[in-house]
Amino acid sequence: MELLKGKETADFIKKEISAKVAEIVANGERPPHLVAIIVGEDGASKTYVANKERNCAQVGFKSTVLSYPEDTTEEFLLGVIDQLNNDDEVDGFIVQLPLPKHIDEEKIINAISPKKDVDGFHPKNVGLMLLGEETFISATPYGIMLLLEHYNIETTGKHCVVLGRSNIVGRPVANLLSQKSKYGDCTVTICHSRTKDIEKYTRDADIIIAAIGIPEFLKGDMVKDGAVIVDVGITRVPADNEKGYRIVGDVEFDSVAPKSSYITPVPGGVGPMTIISLMKNTLKAYELRKKSK
Numbered sequence: 001m002e003l004l005k006g007k008e009t010a011d012f013i014k015k016e017i018s019a020k021v022a023e024i025v026a027n028g029e030r031p032p033h034l035v036a037i038i039v040g041e042d043g044a045s046k047t048y049v050a051n052k053e054r055n056c057a058q059v060g061f062k063s064t065v066l067s068y069p070e071d072t073t074e075e076f077l078l079g080v081i082d083q084l085n086n087d088d089e090v091d092g093f094i095v096q097l098p099l100p101k102h103i104d105e106e107k108i109i110n111a112i113s114p115k116k117d118v119d120g121f122h123p124k125n126v127g128l129m130l131l132g133e134e135t136f137i138s139a140t141p142y143g144i145m146l147l148l149e150h151y152n153i154e155t156t157g158k159h160c161v162v163l164g165r166s167n168i169v170g171r172p173v174a175n176l177l178s179q180k181s182k183y184g185d186c187t188v189t190i191c192h193s194r195t196k197d198i199e200k201y202t203r204d205a206d207i208i209i210a211a212i213g214i215p216e217f218l219k220g221d222m223v224k225d226g227a228v229i230v231d232v233g234i235t236r237v238p239a240d241n242e243k244g245y246r247i248v249g250d251v252e253f254d255s256v257a258p259k260s261s262y263i264t265p266v267p268g269g270v271g272p273m274t275i276i277s278l279m280k281n282t283l284k285a286y287e288l289r290k291k292s293k
């Protein structure tokens, strides 16, 4: 069994991005600029945004966080998005989800300029991704693909089972793995909450991507020997420590790891890859904006 070390891989990519940013700045230009919008007081969202800020600082990006209260109106938020869409000093921005219930997430995502949509959630970017064309691929699926690439995991002709069909993880990653490409060419099965006998699929899988949000759902007796396991799950479960919680994935590591050929740890697997993919997308947005000038 070998660990798919997301933290190490992300650090490696971070160095590449930092070098590019240093070059940009040495040429007398401003660094790439990422803006994050956060509405409300969700603790996990604040942690994610703080993490994104830290990563921006590490690679040399400018980063701005716009925090608004829970009772912010949809109209106000659309106004902010319009300003950012037209601000030449901003290369990319994200709206941290979930938004408070009174704000229509779809409307907000649709209002983001696809050129600045570094989360890759805009329908235009999702469509380009589905067609296998150049676009911003959303951060978690992109991070998973980069991790498979970094470890040169053989995917061609393999049976990949994706657990979960969300728009931000399950469906896009299933699509990317089925595309005609070096780290694609898989035969993909998508399982979800209505799938019967899920073990029937997981036991046949060469690669399993678990993205359902149920702690330790996937057990050792559900996987075949030598499978590649990517655990996307992040659930906070109460723990007797300083924070009062610990992070648990969708895979029961202790029973699955001995059977696997490769497995991601949680934390330190897909999480860091997600953030670094956002950094990659921001650099790309910067480069595209410069090219279009």
Ligand code: NAP
Residues within 6 Å of the ligand: 140, 163, 164, 165, 166, 167, 168, 169, 170, 191, 192, 193, 194, 195, 198, 211, 212, 213, 214, 232, 233, 234, 235, 270, 271, 272, 274, 275
């Ligand atoms: P989501 O939107 O809640 O989707 C969960 C998916 O799992 C749904 O498709 C659901 O099926 C399926 N599901 C639920 N119970 C199931 C069961 N018993 N058997 C099979 N499938 C089941 O979640 P998400 O946003 O994709 O996130 C999934 C997990 O990944 C969460 O723990 C989240 O925190 C984590 N995550 C991590 C990162 C990272 O950077 N590491 C990024 C994003 C998300 P239905 O469609 O039928 O409801």
